[in-house]
Amino acid sequence: MKVSREQAARNRVHVVDVAGTQFRKHGFDGIGVADLMNAAGLTHGGFYNNFPSKDALAVEAVERVFAETRDRLREVAVGAADPLAAIIRLYISPEHRDALEAGCAVAALSQDATRGSPELRSAFEAGIEGYLDLMVEFGGVSRGQAMAIYATMLGALTLSRTVVDPVMSDEILSSAVESLLRRKE
Amino acid sequence: MKVSREQAARNRVHVVDVAGTQFRKHGFDGIGVADLMNAAGLTHGGFYNNFPSKDALAVEAVERVFAETRDRLREVAVGAADPLAAIIRLYISPEHRDALEAGCAVAALSQDATRGSPELRSAFEAGIEGYLDLMVEFGGVSRGQAMAIYATMLGALTLSRTVVDPVMSDEILSSAVESLLRRKE
DNA sequence: ATTATCTATAGATCTATAGATAATGC
DNA sequence: ATTATCTATAGATCTATAGATAATGC
Numbered sequence: 481m482k483v484s485r486e487q488a489a490r491n492r493v494h495v496v497d498v499a500g501t502q503f504r505k506h507g508f509d510g511i512g513v514a515d516l517m518n519a520a521g522l523t524h525g526g527f528y529n530n531f532p533s534k535d536a537l538a539v540e541a542v543e544r545v546f547a548e549t550r551d552r553l554r555e556v557a558v559g560a561a562d563p564l565a566a567i568i569r570l571y572i573s574p575e576h577r578d579a580l581e582a583g584c585a586v587a588a589l590s591q592d593a594t595r596g597s598p599e600l601r602s603a604f605e606a607g608i609e610g611y612l613d614l615m616v617e618f619g620g621v622s623r624g625q626a627m628a629i630y631a632t633m634l635g636a637l638t639l640s641r642t643v644v645d646p647v648m649s650d651e652i653l654s655s656a657v658e659s660l661l662r663r664k665e
Numbered sequence: 666m667k668v669s670r671e672q673a674a675r676n677r678v679h680v681v682d683v684a685g686t687q688f689r690k691h692g693f694d695g696i697g698v699a700d701l702m703n704a705a706g707l708t709h710g711g712f713y714n715n716f717p718s719k720d721a722l723a724v725e726a727v728e729r730v731f732a733e734t735r736d737r738l739r740e741v742a743v744g745a746a747d748p749l750a751a752i753i754r755l756y757i758s759p760e761h762r763d764a765l766e767a768g769c770a771v772a773a774l775s776q777d778a779t780r781g782s783p784e785l786r787s788a789f790e791a792g793i794e795g796y797l798d799l800m801v802e803f804g805g806v807s808r809g810q811a812m813a814i815y816a817t818m819l820g821a822l823t824l825s826r827t828v829v830d831p832v833m834s835d836e837i838l839s840s841a842v843e844s845l846l847r848r849k850e
Numbered sequence: 851a852t853t854a855t856c857t858a859t860a861g862a863t864c865t866a867t868a869g870a871t872a873a874t875g876c
Numbered sequence: 877a878t879t880a881t882c883t884a885t886a887g888a889t890c891t892a893t894a895g896a897t898a899a900t901g902c
Contacts, residue, residue: 509694590827591776605828628844635820642775643790659813
């Protein structure tokens, strides 16, 4: 052993964390195992002692990213006078738009996940269910309403990241927030 | 010349059409130039006489797909008593969800386009502008309202394609349609 | 003669594996 | 002795190019 078992376990956790960031930044197909391991400070040969395949790593990375995002959304909801508005404003924000590699896994990777393995798609489905549960629990809306609201949040963030014009990008975000907050009255 | 100039021109058009379908189906990185040319009935060596790069083909393919989608949306809008509702129902439908390779370029490829070349992103921005113009012209809504409505349409379709459970997928679509049509009252 | 298309290949990737190395844990 | 990590590489891709081929258009 080049490192202790404890260090090896830490290394594994670190690889999953790095993968979560790199996959969001470059897409599932935009970063290779060798570059991922290199970014984690390890050589790529050691990868297959910890993960059966690149896809298995992708599933673990997505699950961890969802857990982190859910925690952050819950935090802002718990401390807010209007929890649903707080969630909407956090998600549909210039900061989230500009933090592709640290943001929501759905907004970064869901279109690729559509073409991915059943295991990967299941991880996304579970993550989306988690978002909906949170909105129902703290937002005081039905599951169907939560679906429509989250669809708007996801679409607005995706559009704002795709267009080149920064004015148009900001306009997409503010229009979506305004539409969602007004609809509650 | 193995073929006449007219046939060569038709071949070029055909390659762009095939690319539009194959890119939507497999993603920009999920299909190679050789396989694309093979799907078009040509060998991959001839590709670079017609296109300077794979990315240039992607830009042309996206532009053509947007033109086709915009035409179809205009058609249903022109013939409808409620043009905006007709656009919404056509876009947020199980048929559109199940036709990834023939559907909207934004729903199939925009998250990848975010990581793409400025030329590719500009093609998407122009296509999105076209959608918004159509909704403003036929739907009787402001540009900002069109942005929020299209965000919901895009998000709902993306989510419905990502989840595995068909019941949940249908529920996402129907919830989004219901939310958009009710909001007009 | 021109040129659209072809075959063949260069050079750079990619995922995954085989076997060597070396430090931990018994 | 066990095993986490390493080096090295197999085999399959990928984009792009070079040069041959062969039919059109002059």
